[in-house]
Amino acid sequence: MTTRVYKPDLLSAVRKTVSSNADYGKSICCPFHNEKDPSLHIFENQSWYCFGCGKGGDVYDFLGYLRFGDSWNNKNKEMFREVMRESENNSCRKVCIDNNLIKQETEISDKTKETFQWAAKVFHEALTSANDAGADAARNYLYGRGISDRTIRMLKIGYAERSELHKKGLSLAPEKRSGYVERMKDAGFIRNGREYFVNRIIFPNFTKSGTVLNFTGRALGNSSKRYLNIPNVRKNLYLLELSDPEKELYITESVTDAVSLQQLGLSAAAVNGTALSRQMQASLDPYKKIIIVPQNDSASMHAACKWCETIPRCRILLPEYIDGKEKDINDILRLEGEQQCGFKLRNAAENLMDCSSYMKTVGNKFL
Numbered sequence: 269m270t271t272r273v274y275k276p277d278l279l280s281a282v283r284k285t286v287s288s289n290a291d292y293g294k295s296i297c298c299p300f301h302n303e304k305d306p307s308l309h310i311f312e313n314q315s316w317y318c319f320g321c322g323k324g325g326d327v328y329d330f331l332g333y334l335r336f337g338d339s340w341n342n343k344n345k346e347m348f349r350e351v352m353r354e355s356e357n358n359s360c361r362k363v364c365i366d367n368n369l370i371k372q373e374t375e376i377s378d379k380t381k382e383t384f385q386w387a388a389k390v391f392h393e394a395l396t397s398a399n400d401a402g403a404d405a406a407r408n409y410l411y412g413r414g415i416s417d418r419t420i421r422m423l424k425i426g427y428a429e430r431s432e433l434h435k436k437g438l439s440l441a442p443e444k445r446s447g448y449v450e451r452m453k454d455a456g457f458i459r460n461g462r463e464y465f466v467n468r469i470i471f472p473n474f475t476k477s478g479t480v481l482n483f484t485g486r487a488l489g490n491s492s493k494r495y496l497n498i499p500n501v502r503k504n505l506y507l508l509e510l511s512d513p514e515k516e517l518y519i520t521e522s523v524t525d526a527v528s529l530q531q532l533g534l535s536a537a538a539v540n541g542t543a544l545s546r547q548m549q550a551s552l553d554p555y556k557k558i559i560i561v562p563q564n565d566s567a568s569m570h571a572a573c574k575w576c577e578t579i580p581r582c583r584i585l586l587p588e589y590i591d592g593k594e595k596d597i598n599d600i601l602r603l604e605g606e607q608q609c610g611f612k613l614r615n616a617a618e619n620l621m622d623c624s625s626y627m628k629t630v631g632n633k634f635l
Contacts, residue, residue, distance in 0.1 A: 276355040278314045278327040285334055295499070298323075300333050301543075305493060309500055319497050322543030331355055376481070376501065383455040384472075384480035390433055391426025391470040391483075402429045405488055406469055413524060414601040419531045423507070424472050428465035428485060433457055456499045465496065471523050475509040484523055484540055495523070495540060503540065505548050511535040513554035518585070519575070520561050521568060525597045529561070532601075532610050536561075542571035549578055558582045559620060563596040566634040569626075576623035583620040586629065587612045 282290040286299050295306035298318040307320035317324035323333060325342070332340035332351045341347060376384075395406055406427040410420060419425075433452060452458040457465070468485035475481065483498040484506060497503050507526050511517050518536040520526045529536035539548065552558060560582050562572040576582045587600060594600050600609040621629065 275314065276327050276331075278316060278330065279310060281327050281331060281355065282310060282316075285331070295319075300337075317502055317545075319499065319503060320541075320543075322503060322539075322541065322545035322548070324502070324545060324547070327355070328352070379451065380455045381479060383451050383457070384483070385478075387433060387455070387457060387483070388424055388426065388470075388472040388474070388480045391428055391465075391472070392424050393426075394429065394432050395425060395427035395470075396420065398427070400429070402467065402488075403427055409469065409488060412602070413528075413598055414531075414605070415524075415527060416531060419527060423527060423530065424474065425527075426470035426472065428463070428468050428470050430466050431463055432465075433463055456501065459499065464499065468496065471506065471527070473504055473506045473509075481509070486523065497540070502547060503545070505551060506538040506540055508537040508551060511537060511555070513556070516557045516559055517552075517555045518559050518561050519582070520597065521563055521571060522596060522598070525561065525563075528598045528601045528609070532606060532613065534613075539571075542567060542574075544571075544575050544578060552579060556581070559617075560584045561587070561597055562626075564594065569630055569634045572626065573623050576626075583622060584626045585613070585616045585620055586626065587616045 279290060279292060282296070287296045290296050290310060292310055292312045295309045297303055297306050298308040298320055300308075300318065300323050301321040303320050308316060308318040310316050315324065315326055316330055323329075328348065328351050329340070329342055331354060332342060332347060335351055335354060336347055394403055410425065415425075449458065452463075457463060465483070465485040467488050469488065471484045471486065473481045473484065481504050482501045485496045487494050487496075505519075506523050507530060508517075510530075512535060515535050518526075518529050518534055520529065520536060520538045521540070521542060523538045523540055526536040526538035558579060558581060560572050560575055562568040562584065572584055576584065587594075587597065594603060597609070597613075600612055604612075
């Protein structure tokens with residue numbers, strides 16, 4: 269059954285409050301966190317999503333975050349009524365929205381899925397088979413982080429040089445080469461006339477069946493952004509789809525920490541940042557035992573506490589590095605090897621903390 273509702277036009281609201289140059293299908297600088305490169309994308313289906321901080325939703329969520337900041341809760345009736353009144357005062361034009369269409373449009377098309385599969389294979393082959401300086405540097409970086417060849421193959425980790433996809437595209441058969449550039453543009457691999465991922469380790473996020481959901485690229489050299497996510501695709505928890513909801517799930521901020529935990533035989537998923545979006549929270553509903561593994565810094569402490577607030581069943585694991593030189597799980601793996609890293613994790617897992625205990629343990633250091 270089709271459900272139609274009338275709401276203030278998202279684009280009109282964004283133009284009146286944040287950016288007069290905003291447009292559908294384009295990104296603007298997010299007003300909800302500090303950034304130089306635009307990462308808040310406005311979709312034609314009247315939804316928005318920031319690929320930097322993970323916030324997103326409809327026009328009321330946009331206005332709600334502007335009005336209430338991180339305290340915004342669209343289930344709070346008083347907050348919601350106030351935001352509705354503000355939208356009326358701003359005289360935003362109303363549009364009719366088909367809620368079923370919104371759900372359909374947020375799905376990745378079959379054509380894009382095929383492109384993702386092809387690109388993941390190209391990137392993986394570039395890392396594991398190429399004999400050039402770029403691929404050597406990428407492999408050496410991963411080996412230096414303690415990541416094994418077995419893990420690289422298991423998680424289909426890849427490498428993107430300056431024109432990796434273009435080189436492979438030229439080698440395609442003529443019938444497959446037709447429309448190649450447009451497919452790459454539609455999937456987000458070509459932006460402003462050049463490949464989006466350049467000189468980066470590529471971490472594809474895939475399901476147990478092998479379907480690629482999105483990509484994260486980690487810069488090898490100097491870059492204004494250490495991590496890039498494929499544009500215009502909602503950021504999922506990295507590696508979540510490989511996990512069993514009946515088993516313990518370890519949640520990390522960083523992709524390399526999740527990879528390290530997977531290498532140690534544990535089910536792990538990465539937020540790839542500190543913002544646990546509502547979509548990510550919903551994807552964790554089937555998981556009964558969630559263990560947060562924070563990094564050794566203030567931002568991570570605040571994020572861990574926020575996640576516990578959002579998902580009260582979470583517990584926190586502290587692998588004895590709060591007073592040491594290690595910053596995170598990957599540091600332990602890199603500096604001390606798999607055996608010692610596994611030993612420290614097992615010890616810490618015997619004393620999982622709730623949020624208040626964690627704060628007492630680390631509060632003096634970070635507050």
